[in-house]
Amino acid sequence: MDFISILSIFVLSCFVGYYVVWSVTPALHTPLMSVTNAISSVIVVGALIAAGASGAPGAKWLGLLGVVLASINIFGGFAVTERMLAMYKKKER
Amino acid sequence: MHETIAAPAWVMLAYLIAGVCFILALRGLSSPASSQRGNRLGMLGMTIAVVTTLLVYAPMRSASDCPPGELGLCSEAMSVDWASFGWVIGAIALGAVIGIVTARRIAMTAMPQLVAAFHSLVGLAAVLVGAAAFLNPIAFGIADAAGSIYFNSRLEMGLGVAIGAVTFSGSVIAFLKLNGNMSGKPIMLPGRHVLNFGILFAILALIAYFTQDQSPWIFWTVTGLAFAVGFLLIIPIGGADMPVVISMLNSYSGWAAAAMGFTLQNSAMIITGALVGSSGAILSYIMCRAMNRNFLSVIAGGFGGDAAAAGAEAAIDRPWKRGSAEDAGFLMKQAELVIIVPGYGMAVAQAQHAVRELADLLKEEGVAVKYAIHPVAGRMPGHMNVLLAEANVPYDEVFELEDINSEFARADVAFVIGANDVTNPSAKSDKSSPIYGMPVLDVEKAKTVLFVKRSMGGVGYAGIDNELFYRDNTMMLLGDGKKMAEEIVKSLG
Numbered sequence: 001m002d003f004i005s006i007l008s009i010f011v012l013s014c015f016v017g018y019y020v021v022w023s024v025t026p027a028l029h030t031p032l033m034s035v036t037n038a039i040s041s042v043i044v045v046g047a048l049i050a051a052g053a054s055g056a057p058g059a060k061w062l063g064l065l066g067v068v069l070a071s072i073n074i075f076g077g078f079a080v081t082e083r084m085l086a087m088y089k090k091k092e093r
Numbered sequence: 094m095h096e097t098i099a100a101p102a103w104v105m106l107a108y109l110i111a112g113v114c115f116i117l118a119l120r121g122l123s124s125p126a127s128s129q130r131g132n133r134l135g136m137l138g139m140t141i142a143v144v145t146t147l148l149v150y151a152p153m154r155s156a157s158d159c160p161p162g163e164l165g166l167c168s169e170a171m172s173v174d175w176a177s178f179g180w181v182i183g184a185i186a187l188g189a190v191i192g193i194v195t196a197r198r199i200a201m202t203a204m205p206q207l208v209a210a211f212h213s214l215v216g217l218a219a220v221l222v223g224a225a226a227f228l229n230p231i232a233f234g235i236a237d238a239a240g241s242i243y244f245n246s247r248l249e250m251g252l253g254v255a256i257g258a259v260t261f262s263g264s265v266i267a268f269l270k271l272n273g274n275m276s277g278k279p280i281m282l283p284g285r286h287v288l289n290f291g292i293l294f295a296i297l298a299l300i301a302y303f304t305q306d307q308s309p310w311i312f313w314t315v316t317g318l319a320f321a322v323g324f325l326l327i328i329p330i331g332g333a334d335m336p337v338v339i340s341m342l343n344s345y346s347g348w349a350a351a352a353m354g355f356t357l358q359n360s361a362m363i364i365t366g367a368l369v370g371s372s373g374a375i376l377s378y379i380m381c382r383a384m385n386r387n388f389l390s391v392i393a394g395g396f397g398g399d400a401a402a403a404g405a406e407a408a409i410d411r412p413w414k415r416g417s418a419e420d421a422g423f424l425m426k427q428a429e430l431v432i433i434v435p436g437y438g439m440a441v442a443q444a445q446h447a448v449r450e451l452a453d454l455l456k457e458e459g460v461a462v463k464y465a466i467h468p469v470a471g472r473m474p475g476h477m478n479v480l481l482a483e484a485n486v487p488y489d490e491v492f493e494l495e496d497i498n499s500e501f502a503r504a505d506v507a508f509v510i511g512a513n514d515v516t517n518p519s520a521k522s523d524k525s526s527p528i529y530g531m532p533v534l535d536v537e538k539a540k541t542v543l544f545v546k547r548s549m550g551g552v553g554y555a556g557i558d559n560e561l562f563y564r565d566n567t568m569m570l571l572g573d574g575k576k577m578a579e580e581i582v583k584s585l586g
Contacts, residue, residue: 001105001358003245010351013364016116017371024122026468026493029376029475030204031132032122033343036369037211039115039135040350043218045108045146046233046357050225051181052152053232054174059225064184066221069214071188072195074139077211079196080204081132084479088125091487 031084038077044070100149105360107145112364114138119368125488142361143185152177201483202440205339205472206271212342213264216323219257219349220316223250226356227312233357244304246356251300253352254312255319260345262323267338270327271472277332285329286393292322330391332472333514336380337391339473344373376474383468383494385520385531413549416568418577421508421543422584424568425451428505430461432497434534435477436470438511438545442574445484448510451578452486454585463500464491465507465534467515498535507539509561510574513546519560527557542567545577 024032047070050063114134121131152174199207227250230236235246242250269275282288296318303311330338351366353359381388425431433452439445452462464486470477481491501507509516512534519526520533536542544567561567570577 001360006355006358006360006363009360010355010363010367013112013367014371016364017119017368018375020116020119020368021372021375024119024372025124026379026466027475027478027488027491028122028125028128029379030208030473030479031128032119032372032475033208033339033376033473034204034211035118035122035132035135036343036347036372037208037215039118039139039365040215040346040369041218042111042115042139042142042361042365043215043222043350043353045142045359045362046222046226046353047218048143048146048181049150049233049357050222050229051184052147052150052177053229054153055232056229059229059232060177062221062225062228064180066218066225067181067184068188068191069218069221071185072192073188073211073214073218074192075189076192076196076207078132078136078139079193080199080207081135082129083196084201084204084482085125085128085132087479087482087485088128088488089482089485090125091489 027088028085031081034077034084035081038074038081041070041073041077044074104145104149107141108359108361109364111138111142111145111361114141115361115365115368119372138361147181152181201479202443203272204479205335205476206268208473209264209268209271209339209342212339212346213261213268215346216257216260216262216264216349219346219353220254220261222353223254223257223356224312224316226250227254227309235356242307247304247307248300249352249355251303251312251315253349253356254316255296255300256345256352257349258316258319259323259326260342260349262320263327263338263345264323264342266324266327267335267342270332271335271339277335279331280328282325282329285325289322289325292318292325296322326392329393333469334384334386334391335472336469336474336476337377337384337386337388340373340376340380341392342373344370344377347371347373380469380474383532385528411563413562414568416543416570418570418580419584420568421570421577422581424541424543425455425460425506425508425581426458426585428455428460430463430500430504431455431506431508432501432504432536432539433462433464434507434509434512434516434536435464435466435481436510436512436515437472437476438513438547438574440471440476440480440511442511444510444575444578445480445486447575447578447582449481449484449486451582451585452490454582458585462490463497465494465497465501465536466491467494467512467532467534470512470515494532494534501535501538504539506541506543507534507536508543508545509536510545510578513559514557516544516561517557517559518564519557523560537561537564537566540566543570544568545570545572545574547571547573 047066118131118135121127236242347369354362520528520531
């Protein structure tokens with residue numbers, strides 16, 4: 001992909017983010033933070049590439065450590081969000 | 094412009110689908126009813142991204158693993174390196190165990206710390222990915238055969254690592270402050286603005302130089318300076334401004350992911366980074382607006398220091414009324430509408446369950462009960478809502494400031510527990526007050542205000558006295574929030 005295509009994706013995503021986040025109800029702002037935490041760990045993709053690449057051994061170890069850290073975030077972030085969201089209940093009756 | 098090894102179309106499509114799943118995950122949070130489905134979509138998107146990466150970039154044996162002289166005969170070359178693959182899966186599994194155990198065990202009152210800790214991990218992971226890409230650029234397809242990294246990639250990598258490092262060290266400080274390992278008081282270094290700007294400028298200058306010269310020292314100096322600046326930026330910010338800080342770091346973690354996405358030309362990372370970046374920025378804006386503070390003044394730090402403490406000492410002599418749990422119980426039982434105003438103190442006292450019990454008893458007596466939440470009540474956006482949800486308070490009884498403020502006038506009792514500054518009427522009338530102009534809950538308009546507070550001596554996080562305590566219709570209930578709520582429950586039963 002050339003730079004302009006990537007920049008286009010980025011700029012449009014910023015606009016999507018702006019409108020989507022304003023529509024989030026304030027009651028769910030804490031789950032919003034924990035879920036954004038989880039999804040920003042998509043950075044694990046880069047760590048996986050580094051961990052799997054042959055060549056520089058240093059890069060491999062950095063990659064593996066990155067995979068561990070990002071995985072803590074992914075699993076922890078989604079799990080804690082799920083736990084919180086399960087607590088929000090409507091009035092019975 | 095350079096040409097990188099183009100990923101197959103299906104791979105690009107898979108990353109795009111992952112990105113769309115993440116958008117839908119945030120979209121789901123527009124109401125509690127759709128939120129769980131949203132979260133599952135987020136998990137699906139992450140699974141797609143990880144599995145795709147594992148399939149495309151599975152560790153391969155290279156020709157160098159073959160015994161010398163047998164290159165052509167060696168069947169192992171270009172087959173999957175299962176040992177390395179095992180390491181990668183092991184790393185994911187290790188992270189999964191730590192993450193899930195932490196998520197299960199964490200107390201809801203400790204959510205702000207947990208989120209800060211998670212932010213620091215994203216930041217550090219971004220630094221590690223950037224460093225790995227710097228050490229092995231060919232594997233990432235961002236360098237020519239000689240190992241010279243492309244111009245754009247150097248810029249993106251430098252920025253990504255710098256933002257990641259700031260996110261990491263800043264979040265570590267935020268974590269220590271929120272967790273109580275470090276005082277919530279602002280730590281003011283002399284000449285810190287000059288120092289911070291100097292370092293920021295040096296980082297940018299070095300990144301610019303890095304595009305011309307790929308020497309390792311530049312890369313590592315940028316990383317080191319960025320760690321330092323993250324640390325320096327957060328230490329002067331006081332505990333009350335933590336909701337802004339934590340949102341800001343949320344935003345940074347997103348921009349770090351986006352910068353890495355540019356480096357790796359990965360659409361899932363760019364979409365996510367932009368989403369998270371905007372999300373954190375909007376939350377910071379909402380928090381600043383709720384405190385009537387300018388974002389820059391929050392970042393400059395120092396709020397809640399000793400400047401305001403003097404005023405509080407002088408005011409204690411004024412007359413105020415003290416009530417007992419029985420008085421409170423009696424008043425609330427007679428009421429038609431009781432509005433409960435929780436704040437950070439409720440979280441500290443772990444009083445949310447006792448408060449819910451109190452509300453249940455009142456409802457049995459035919460009293461209408463509502464909850465009023467100020468946007469900056471607590472230590473992070475939405476903190477109070479989570480605590481009330483944990484205590485089984487239905488979310489349709491919980492209202493935001495602008496939706497409930499008009500109702501205080503017809504409420505018989507406003508029950509304030511653990512909130513202080515957000516109820517201070519001087520924010521509306523006293524132009525000399527440090528919180529003047531901040532939107533506050535109009536609790537004083539209720540017939541009676543019951544204010545739970547540990548002692549008359551303490552002040553809120555803004556370090557100022559609260560006009561509310563000395564009003565004729567205010568009754569102070571001195572004691573621990575949880576005990577007080579339990580005693581009122583006893584008096585009702």
